[in-house]
Amino acid sequence: MSEVGIFGDVMTVALFSTIYACVAVFVIACIARIVMYARAPLHLRWELYPVPHEAPARVKHGGSRFEQVDWWTRPCRRGLLAEWKFMVPEMIFLKGLYEFNRRLWYRSFPFHFGLYLLIATAGLLIAGALFALMAPAALPAACARALRQISGVTGTAGLALALLGAAGLLVRRLTDPSLRMYTTRGDIANLVFFLAALGMLAAGSLLRPAAAPDAAAVLQGLLTWNTALEIPGPLAAGIFLTSILAAYIPLTHMSHFIAKYFTYHAVRWDDAPNRQGGKLERRLAEYLTYRPDWAATHVGADGRRTWAQIAADRAAPEGRE
Amino acid sequence: MKNKLKLDDLSRTDRRPLAHLEPDDLMRLPYPLADPSQGRPWTPPAEQARAKRDYILDDTCAVNVPQPKTSEEEAELVARFLSGLEKLFSRNNNWTFLQPLLLTMEHCARCQTCSDACHIFEASGRHELYRPTFRSEIVRRLYYKFVRRGGLLSAWQHGDIALNWPLVARLIELAYRCNLCRRCAQTCPIGADNGLVAHELRKLFSQEMGIAPKELHERGSVLQLKAGSSTGMSAAIVKDNIEFIDGEMREKTGMDVQTPWDVAGADVLLIHNAGEIMAWPENPGAYALILNAAGISWTLSSEIAGYDAINYGLWYDDAQFARIAVRHAEAARKLGVKKIVIGECGHAHKALAVVADRVLTGGLNIPRESSLTLLRDIVMSGRIALDPARNHFPVTLHDPCNLVRLMGVVEPQREILRKICPQFREMTPHGVDNYCCGGGSGFAIMSGGNFADWRFQVSGRKKLEQILKAFADCMSPSIPKYLCAPCSNCKGQFRDMLAYHDLWNRHRILYGGLVELIVNAMTDVKPGFIEWEWH
Numbered sequence: 106m107s108e109v110g111i112f113g114d115v116m117t118v119a120l121f122s123t124i125y126a127c128v129a130v131f132v133i134a135c136i137a138r139i140v141m142y143a144r145a146p147l148h149l150r151w152e153l154y155p156v157p158h159e160a161p162a163r164v165k166h167g168g169s170r171f172e173q174v175d176w177w178t179r180p181c182r183r184g185l186l187a188e189w190k191f192m193v194p195e196m197i198f199l200k201g202l203y204e205f206n207r208r209l210w211y212r213s214f215p216f217h218f219g220l221y222l223l224i225a226t227a228g229l230l231i232a233g234a235l236f237a238l239m240a241p242a243a244l245p246a247a248c249a250r251a252l253r254q255i256s257g258v259t260g261t262a263g264l265a266l267a268l269l270g271a272a273g274l275l276v277r278r279l280t281d282p283s284l285r286m287y288t289t290r291g292d293i294a295n296l297v298f299f300l301a302a303l304g305m306l307a308a309g310s311l312l313r314p315a316a317a318p319d320a321a322a323v324l325q326g327l328l329t330w331n332t333a334l335e336i337p338g339p340l341a342a343g344i345f346l347t348s349i350l351a352a353y354i355p356l357t358h359m360s361h362f363i364a365k366y367f368t369y370h371a372v373r374w375d376d377a378p379n380r381q382g383g384k385l386e387r388r389l390a391e392y393l394t395y396r397p398d399w400a401a402t403h404v405g406a407d408g409r410r411t412w413a414q415i416a417a418d419r420a421a422p423e424g425r426e
Numbered sequence: 427m428k429n430k431l432k433l434d435d436l437s438r439t440d441r442r443p444l445a446h447l448e449p450d451d452l453m454r455l456p457y458p459l460a461d462p463s464q465g466r467p468w469t470p471p472a473e474q475a476r477a478k479r480d481y482i483l484d485d486t487c488a489v490n491v492p493q494p495k496t497s498e499e500e501a502e503l504v505a506r507f508l509s510g511l512e513k514l515f516s517r518n519n520n521w522t523f524l525q526p527l528l529l530t531m532e533h534c535a536r537c538q539t540c541s542d543a544c545h546i547f548e549a550s551g552r553h554e555l556y557r558p559t560f561r562s563e564i565v566r567r568l569y570y571k572f573v574r575r576g577g578l579l580s581a582w583q584h585g586d587i588a589l590n591w592p593l594v595a596r597l598i599e600l601a602y603r604c605n606l607c608r609r610c611a612q613t614c615p616i617g618a619d620n621g622l623v624a625h626e627l628r629k630l631f632s633q634e635m636g637i638a639p640k641e642l643h644e645r646g647s648v649l650q651l652k653a654g655s656s657t658g659m660s661a662a663i664v665k666d667n668i669e670f671i672d673g674e675m676r677e678k679t680g681m682d683v684q685t686p687w688d689v690a691g692a693d694v695l696l697i698h699n700a701g702e703i704m705a706w707p708e709n710p711g712a713y714a715l716i717l718n719a720a721g722i723s724w725t726l727s728s729e730i731a732g733y734d735a736i737n738y739g740l741w742y743d744d745a746q747f748a749r750i751a752v753r754h755a756e757a758a759r760k761l762g763v764k765k766i767v768i769g770e771c772g773h774a775h776k777a778l779a780v781v782a783d784r785v786l787t788g789g790l791n792i793p794r795e796s797s798l799t800l801l802r803d804i805v806m807s808g809r810i811a812l813d814p815a816r817n818h819f820p821v822t823l824h825d826p827c828n829l830v831r832l833m834g835v836v837e838p839q840r841e842i843l844r845k846i847c848p849q850f851r852e853m854t855p856h857g858v859d860n861y862c863c864g865g866g867s868g869f870a871i872m873s874g875g876n877f878a879d880w881r882f883q884v885s886g887r888k889k890l891e892q893i894l895k896a897f898a899d900c901m902s903p904s905i906p907k908y909l910c911a912p913c914s915n916c917k918g919q920f921r922d923m924l925a926y927h928d929l930w931n932r933h934r935i936l937y938g939g940l941v942e943l944i945v946n947a948m949t950d951v952k953p954g955f956i957e958w959e960w961h
């Protein structure tokens with residue numbers, strides 16, 4: 106084996122190891138964040154109307170079941186379909202931003218939609234690679250070619266849109282005084298990171314020699330641990346940076362794709378009523394045994410009394426605060 | 427000054443206010459308040475008040491912020507603040523709002539989408555101090571630094587802030603420059619809630635440091651638990667007042683009006699905001715007349731807190747909130763009523779029907795609903811005879827945030843108005859997109875120092891604009907106009923704000939509740955229930 110070959114092999118091993126490590130970090134960090142939010146106690150009701158799972162006639166004006174006399178005797182709607190009908194355009198097209206902050210939408214939408222296209226591209230490439238490995242005969246050559254062509258289009262469009270959006274967001278953050286003041290060095294670095302990683306990925310793809318492995322071949326090599334694959338430097342750098350970026354995202358506020366589930370479904374739309382003897386009441390019973398230690402005298406919390414005891418006080422305990 | 431304000435300024439050790447608003451800075455109003463030079467001048471704080479209170483945030487002062495005399499006292503207060511901040515993020519101490527608070531702290535993108543939704547920010551002429559994210563960003567930086575104990579990397583990622591007593595003192599005041607209307611949260615693409623941050627800050631100051639506006643705490647929730655009502659009225663006094671109101675109503679309407687008290691097993695326990703009994707007696711009187719005419723089995727309660735629906739704890743203190751909600755439910759349980767119906771009071775609606783739903787368990791979980799739905803059913807059912815011609819004057823409707831955006835009671839009041847008010851017109855925007863009256867979250871009862879100026883010039887300004895636009899086609903004083911506000915606190919704000927801008931005398935804009943319009947349209951009642959007199 107030539108020296109270049111050995112070097113290439115080491116680099117490929119390093120790259121593949123990094124990708125697997127980053128995927129692991131991404132998955133673990135996402136799960137940790139989901140668990141952190143999911144395990145938080147059920148909060149007091151704090152919904153905001155309109156709530157989309159309400160009866161369609163009431164959703165139109167933002168009404169709730171409280172608009173009916175004796176609402177507790179009527180069936181309680183919890184239509185997931187209606188929630189998703191709201192959420193899908195929100196997730197894909199950033200409908201809320203379009204409605205309330207159009208100037209930012211022109212930058213944020215291409216950025217996010219570009220990322221979606223890149224995720225879709227990765228999905229297509231993984232599917233293609235898996236087919237090629239596990240059941241090559243099941244995927245006709247024409248289909249495999251089509252898959253590559255489609256992924257080529259989505260990947261190119263995704264990179265172009267995400268880069269355009271990231272650049273637009275960075276310029277806006279730096280030039281709009283209302284954003285600049287709230288922009289930390291970390292925020293700027295995050296956008297620069299996106300530009301660097303995706304820019305390098307784009308450059309690596311564009312500069313790749315015709316005979317060198319493309320993204321599909323790299324994925325296939327990754328899945329089969331084919332370290333003999335000689336990936337061109339710029340493409341390897343792009344894949345490396347993008348992997349690190351993917352691992353970094355769930356460690357930051359940019360993991361709002363996770364948060365958004367909770368802010369909408371578990372807070373804004375959580376209008377589930379507490380019924381006597383019901384599931385919610387059992388959960389609340391536990392919280393009412395918690396022993397707070399707020400220090401103000403009137404709270405009467407000394408770390409021994411429970412929330413239930415404090416709520417049952419006939420008056421606020423007196424004394425000098 | 428407004429363009430130069432920085433987050434770090436909150437830690438400034440000099441005593442100069444961070445913000446000062448001139449009339450020209452404020453959002454322009456339409457006719458007849460279009461000329462800022464003709465506007466009412468802001469009352470400067472008296473020297474005595476200035477010496478006694480801290481005006482280090484802006485032109486006004488809502489809270490009696492402690493005045494530490496030594497650096498040791500300052501350090502102790504800062505330590506207590508930090509202790510409270512940690513408790514906000516602990517399960518035992520803040521299970522009530524931990525999840526939404528965490529989500530807001532961790533995920534706000536500071537895109538400023540919420541800013542355009544905030545009536546205070548807009549009315550102030552977009553002063554940075556009043557931007558919804560200004561307050562939240564300070565708290566977020568403190569959260570990462572002191573709760574998450576982030577080091578240099580965290581400071582680089584999330585930003586840094588110097589914590590000292592001036593910052594804490596200014597944050598105390600800044601927590602009371604938000605109406606908690608949560609219009610900002612409604613527009614947040616991520617679902618972050620900057621209104622909640624103000625709410626949680628208020629809780630920290632009250633529950634850990636014992637600091638809250640006296641109108642909400644000593645004269646509010648503490649008094650209510652002790653005397654039965656934040657008005658200070660005991661049950662005996664309330665009964666006397668209601669008896670007097672019944673008599674007045676009989677005389678005025680020619681109908682037999684009798685308010686039932688403590689009727690065991692009644693279908694409905696009606697709880698008014700007791701402020702109505704003192705300030706707008708025609709409101710509880712109108713309720714009594716309508717419910718009796720419709721044949722409803724109902725009662726009032728003379729139990730402690732059972733005759734006053736207010737729950738100021740909602741705005742600043744979970745312990746006080748829970749105590750009052752429990753007392754309301756106990757009053758209903760004692761009488762064995764089928765349900766609690768809440769009178770025209772927005773925050774009482776949200777407190778008792780929505781937020782307390784996860785406090786009241788077991789036998790205390792008695793069904794609770796809005797009186798507006800009951801009234802809608804009565805009006806639409808034809809049980810009482812109504813003549814819309816009696817309400818033939820321009821009427822517009824204010825949507826109390828707590829009742830509408832935060833509870834979803836939007837249409838019942840409109841169905842009533844469309845049926846009985848031929849000249850009903852909507853404000854723009856309305857319904858769940860409404861603007862706060864400017865008195866929300868307790869401001870309507872807070873007038874210490876010159877805080878009222880801030881309420882009428884800044885926090886109420888956007889609503890004022892809406893009102894003037896809704897009546898733009900009939901501003902002549904020869905046409906009496908009615909601003910319908912089915913909420914006691916909103917009415918308090920309107921009473922004071924319309925008087926402040928002299929809009930009754932100059933343009934005959936009157937405010938009032940919904941039941942007054944219903945009784946005014948009742949054919950069995952002597953005409954002229956609404957007297958078109960300022961009250």
